[in-house]
Amino acid sequence: MANVPDKPTLDGIEERWSGVWDTEGIHTFDRSATREGVFAIDTPPPTVSGSLHMGHVFSYTHTDAIARFQRMTGKSVFYPMGWDDNGLPTERRVQNYFGVRCDPAQPYVEGFEPPFRGDPPKDHRSIPISRPNFLELCDELVELDETVFEELFRRLGLSVDWSLLYATIDERSRRVSQRAFLRNLSRNEAYSAEAPTLWDVDFQPAVAQAEMEDRERPGAYHKLAFHRTDGAGDIEIDTTRPELLAACVALVAHPDDERYQPVFGTTVRTPLYGVEVPVLAHPLAQPDKGTGIAMICTFGDLTDVIWWRELQLPTRAIIARNGRIISEPPDGVDAAAFAEIAGLTVKQAQKRVVEMLAESGEMIGEARPIQHPVKFYERGERPLEIVTSRQWYIRNGGRDTDLRAALVARGHELTWHPTHMRHRYENWVEGLNGDWLVSRQRFFGVPFPIWYPVDADGEPDHDRPILPNEADLPIDPSTDVPAGYTSDQRDQPGGFTGDPDVLDTWATSSLSPHIAGRWEDDPDLFSRVFPMDMRPQGHDIIRTWLFASMVRSHHEHGCVPWGNASLSGWILDPDRKKMSKSKGNVVTPMGLFETYGTDAVRYWAASARPGVDTAFSEDQMKVGRKLANKILNITRFVHGLGEPAAEASVNEPIDQAMLARLDQVIHDATDGFANFDYARALERTESFFWWFCDDYVELVKSRAYSAASGGQDSARLALGTAVNVLHRLFAPLLPFATEEAWRWDHETSVHIAPWPSQQSLGGNADLLDPVLDVLAQVRRAKTEAKVSQRAEVATLEIRVSSATAPAEEAGLAARREAGSIREVTVVPGDAESLSCTVELVPSDSD
């Protein structure tokens, strides 16, 4: 017997049911399921560096809807959560939160207390602390942030199995990350090399191709005169970076450029510094750019690197890792001139060099300002410089066409949602110009599990790395000692030294399926979940997270890591402007949950088609709340009618017709969810639902109330059936309201109820159209007469079109269904469409 509250309400249902779900364990992954019976999700681990925003709510709702659908179809859903807490975002937040900065030269302080916990004053100068102390603070803050994230995700109703929680800095992740790297190394998929590297001079890590971006910046062409050594005059070049003149190693022009044919193979002397450099030809030089001939410096930009490599030029680097000019001039550079810029920042050096060139008369004319794209680290504030350093790389096809083709082919094995997102992947893979740089000169990350022997001169031997056993992972080479050595041999001649770097955060998060699935730690579990079914993520990180995951899986397993990639769109402001704190228009997810209810917010998220950028809309949330409320009310209404007899059947054509429509909805919704299109499932279900409430229920209401005209049980049973099915169709999208209504007459959760299947009663859905046409005309008559919809109709004359059977039935049905109609006549007519004449009962009042 149904237990329906007098006044159904949405208030408080989130807390009530999420608590019950935990107790009943309905989200628990059943690891006894076979691989075919499992639906495994490679949940994106959110970066734990502050607060959750609407973007999280948006995309995680989409995944949860899919997860809940799959669970109802009988799959054991592997739905983990992870925190991406290693890496620079956390370091930055720790610096700002505690007012400290990491200085590896500092000694460890036992029981260190940071000067602040949250919001140090603006004039506070960060204090340097040791690396171990810094890492302790990282751990502390990360734990704090993760608590807040978990609370919000629970409130959002994510059906994740929280026992599967991981963090990308935890021991398990470090072990997986180090193991995978060592295997890459053993198969020669990873290597270290001394090479020009993009370098952020502020954060001082090496930067990978995927992490840099172009920004338009003002610059200026400076025209400089290089002196031909054959005495035949000067060659003029344009440069935006005169400060690198001392690093110049050659001039280059296009091989077909007629103007420079005579000078190819000759040499010139650089202005100020007097270094003799060759004039060379290379097809990358553009005749229409500047004077058509460029100076090659080590290194001004990535083109310089290409020229340097392909033309086998010497290195004459002058920029240090801190972004300043080095103190000693490279060989052959005029020492006095160089002393003028030694130690200066790039900007200061440029100013000084321009002054000197002006004095010497080697600069022709004034500098000409331009806007040009400059490479930046995506989180950085100053342009990237290129320095030579030893770094670790993982092969990703950037310098190997076979591997590249193989990875493009892997992209075709994946099913993309929406399909056009694959182009972004291919575009990226085909445009790679180097291997994946995975080493970072940072602190809060997974250390490279590597030591190096130190030779008699105290220099590390990078060609003979010392590796740990997999069984000992994870290790920290800065504290652990390799086999065969003792700790007092650290950094001593003849001893060993640990690799100081940490792995790129993507090098760990690209292994999220392995971390969540406990690769090698629990082979039985791993075999049941890998390759996974679904990777949900934002389209902005296809080039990083998605691609890196493909690379790792390709190397380690020779397969794709998942069958489907589901790409979510962005959240835009209602006015299409960026939401920002400074404008004060940022809304917090928790506030919205409280105002509209979680289901309403989820409704807004689920209304957006997969992959489409979507405006933030509180109006949509209001609609969602209305929908959730309606589900409760319609359920209450149907239960209030009383139960049909046990032997009742849906035998009225009108009721069968409604269920036939519902069958189509079940089909469409199932199809939508199965293809990761939660929005289509919602749209179909919702539009049926409103039709059901507004038209069908109004139509059969009077029959369901009273046994007088027959067909009462058919109506009750049809109503009950439809509501029951609708609960289940909506359950993945509006988990709280559906659970609330479902539990009025069920002991167990709607979320583990079987997904609805079609009824196949063979009803004729078309039958409803003429009946509803009559209903609409009666309503219109009442509205035009400005009377209540409850007003009685004295006579209703229905002129059916061409006496077709459905039309006849419509008349008969209308006669019985509409309880407030006293007399109905059905007239066969020859009009094109059905029409009615409605005569209302005059009001008794006064």
Place this chain on the structure above:
RNA sequence: GGGCGCAUAGCUCAGUUGGCUAGAGCGCUUCCCUUACAAGGAAGAUGUCGGGGGUUCGAGUCCCUCUGCGCCCACCA
């Protein structure tokens, strides 16, 4: 420069093998306290489906082209 996407009512968007008179919600107008729901309900108005051309009995839907907007990628002095 290359690639991808978008353009339908005042606003946000559906419209999936081409097929009834192009839909929904919000907003707007009018009306109704009705016993599931007034944080509700009924009815109504509003469209050169971005422009042009083509295929077809038939095009919002397919093809070509143009325009505007957005995103991704790219090796430049």
